[in-house]
Amino acid sequence: MEEIGSIVLIISLIILIFISAFFSGSETGLMSVNKYKLRHLANKGNKHAKRAEKLIKRPDRLLSLILIGNLFANNLAASIATIFGQRFGGWWDTGAVMILTILVLVFSEVIPKTIAAVYSEKVSFISSFVLKYLMFIFYPLVWLLNNFSILVLKTFGLRVNNNDEHHLSTDELRTVVNEAGALIPKRHQNMLVSILDLENVTVDEIMIPRNELTGIDINDDWKSIVRQLTHSAHSRIVLYRDQIDEVVGMLRVKEAYRLMIEKNEFNKETLLRAADEIYFIPEGTPLNTQLLKFQRNKERIGLIVDEYGDIIGLVTLEDILEEIVGEFTTSISSNLSEEITPQKDGSFIIEGGVNLRELNKNLIWNLPNDGPRTLNGLILEHIEDIPEAGRTIKISNYQIEVIDVSKNRINLVKVKRLRK
Structure with missing residues (x-):
C-alpha cells in the first residue's frame, strides 16, 4: 500500500462515500415511494415505474443487494482510513477513523436519506436503473445471502412470505382519502368516505x-x-x-x-x-x-x-x-334543516324525531347514537320516563330542555352544547 499515493486514496475515499450514499438513498427512496402511485404509473406504461416496482416486489432481495453494496463501500473506506492513520501516525491513528465516521454519517446517511425521503419518486426511478444491473451481476451472492437469512429466521419460528400483497383496509383507505388534500375536491372526498361508511350503517x-x-x-x-x-x-x-x-x-x-x-x-x-x-x-x-x-x-x-x-x-x-x-333538492320528505332551528344564544330548537346520526353528522356533535336512533328515543332512554315540558337534563356534553310533549312523544327540545 506504500506505493499508492495519498491523492489516489483520497479520491478513492470520496468515491466510496458517494457509493455508500447511493445505496443509502436508494434504500430510503425505494422503501418510501408511494407504491400505489408507482403501480398507477406502471399500468400507464411508465418504464421507470415498471422497473422500480419490479425491484420492490422482492424487498428481501433488494435490501440484500443494498446491504452488500453498503458494507463493501463502508468497509473499504474504513480500510483506507486505517492506512491514512498508519501512514501519518500520531493523532491520525484515531482521528482518521473519527473523521471518516462523521463523513459517512453526514454524506452517506443523513443527507442522501433526507433527499430520498423528500424526492422518493425521482430517486427510486434513477436508482432502480443502476440496481437492476447490479442485481443481475450479484444475483448469486444476493440469492445465497437471502436464503441463508430466511433459514435463520425459520429456525426461530418466523415465516417470510415474499408474495404477500399489501392491501389497504377500509380505515386505511379512509385515511388516504382524507389526507388527499387538494388532489381530490372536498365534495368528492366526502362522497368517497360516505361510500366506505355504508358498511357501518344499517x-x-x-x-x-x-x-x-x-x-x-x-x-x-x-x-x-x-x-x-x-x-x-x-x-x-x-x-x-x-x-x-x-x-x-x-x-x-x-x-x-x-x-x-x-x-x-x-x-x-x-x-x-x-x-x-x-x-x-x-x-x-x-x-x-x-x-x-x-x-x-x-x-x-x-x-x-x-x-x-x-x-x-x-x-x-x-x-x-x-x-x-347528500340530500336531493327534489326530495319530498323533510330534510334536517327543516327540523333544526338555530337560536341567537348558540342553542338549537330541534324536533324530537330527528335522526341522531344525521344530527351528529351535520352539527359535528357527538351525542350517543349506539342505542336509540332518534333524539326522542335518546332522552326517553336516559331518564327512563316520559318527561313534562320544561324539564332540563344533561346528556354527555349537551344540555337538553324539553319544550313540547304530546301522545307520549317528545316533539320539540332545545339543545345547547356546553363548553368543556
Missing part, C-alpha cells in the same frame, strides 16, 4: 319509521281511496288492509293514474291487480349490502321487517344514494 338508521309511513287502507270506501290517490305527494304508496302489517302491495301512482284514464272500470280489484309485490328487507341490513340487493333485484323501495315479521319502516334507493351524495 337500513334501520336511515329508514322512514313505521309511525311516519303513509299508505292506503284498501278497506276504506272507494271515494276516500281515490281522494288519497289524487292528493298523494309520493310516487309509490303502500296498500294494506286495516293495519300496516297487513300489506297487500306497493302501488305506483303513475300506474293508478293510467288505469284511471284508460279503464272504464276503475275499482279496488283493478287497483290491487296493478300493485307490485312488496319487497321486504330484514332489519340490520348494512347499506352497502342493500344497495347491491336493490340493483340485483331491480327494486327501488322496500319495507323493513323485524325478527317477528312486523313492519318497522321503509327505505328507498334514493335514501341510500343520499347517504353518498
Whole structure:
C-alpha cells in the first residue's frame, strides 16, 4: 500500500462515500415511494415505474443487494482510513477513523436519506436503473445471502412470505382519502368516505319509521281511496288492509293514474291487480349490502321487517344514494334543516324525531347514537320516563330542555352544547 499515493486514496475515499450514499438513498427512496402511485404509473406504461416496482416486489432481495453494496463501500473506506492513520501516525491513528465516521454519517446517511425521503419518486426511478444491473451481476451472492437469512429466521419460528400483497383496509383507505388534500375536491372526498361508511350503517338508521309511513287502507270506501290517490305527494304508496302489517302491495301512482284514464272500470280489484309485490328487507341490513340487493333485484323501495315479521319502516334507493351524495333538492320528505332551528344564544330548537346520526353528522356533535336512533328515543332512554315540558337534563356534553310533549312523544327540545 506504500506505493499508492495519498491523492489516489483520497479520491478513492470520496468515491466510496458517494457509493455508500447511493445505496443509502436508494434504500430510503425505494422503501418510501408511494407504491400505489408507482403501480398507477406502471399500468400507464411508465418504464421507470415498471422497473422500480419490479425491484420492490422482492424487498428481501433488494435490501440484500443494498446491504452488500453498503458494507463493501463502508468497509473499504474504513480500510483506507486505517492506512491514512498508519501512514501519518500520531493523532491520525484515531482521528482518521473519527473523521471518516462523521463523513459517512453526514454524506452517506443523513443527507442522501433526507433527499430520498423528500424526492422518493425521482430517486427510486434513477436508482432502480443502476440496481437492476447490479442485481443481475450479484444475483448469486444476493440469492445465497437471502436464503441463508430466511433459514435463520425459520429456525426461530418466523415465516417470510415474499408474495404477500399489501392491501389497504377500509380505515386505511379512509385515511388516504382524507389526507388527499387538494388532489381530490372536498365534495368528492366526502362522497368517497360516505361510500366506505355504508358498511357501518344499517337500513334501520336511515329508514322512514313505521309511525311516519303513509299508505292506503284498501278497506276504506272507494271515494276516500281515490281522494288519497289524487292528493298523494309520493310516487309509490303502500296498500294494506286495516293495519300496516297487513300489506297487500306497493302501488305506483303513475300506474293508478293510467288505469284511471284508460279503464272504464276503475275499482279496488283493478287497483290491487296493478300493485307490485312488496319487497321486504330484514332489519340490520348494512347499506352497502342493500344497495347491491336493490340493483340485483331491480327494486327501488322496500319495507323493513323485524325478527317477528312486523313492519318497522321503509327505505328507498334514493335514501341510500343520499347517504353518498347528500340530500336531493327534489326530495319530498323533510330534510334536517327543516327540523333544526338555530337560536341567537348558540342553542338549537330541534324536533324530537330527528335522526341522531344525521344530527351528529351535520352539527359535528357527538351525542350517543349506539342505542336509540332518534333524539326522542335518546332522552326517553336516559331518564327512563316520559318527561313534562320544561324539564332540563344533561346528556354527555349537551344540555337538553324539553319544550313540547304530546301522545307520549317528545316533539320539540332545545339543545345547547356546553363548553368543556
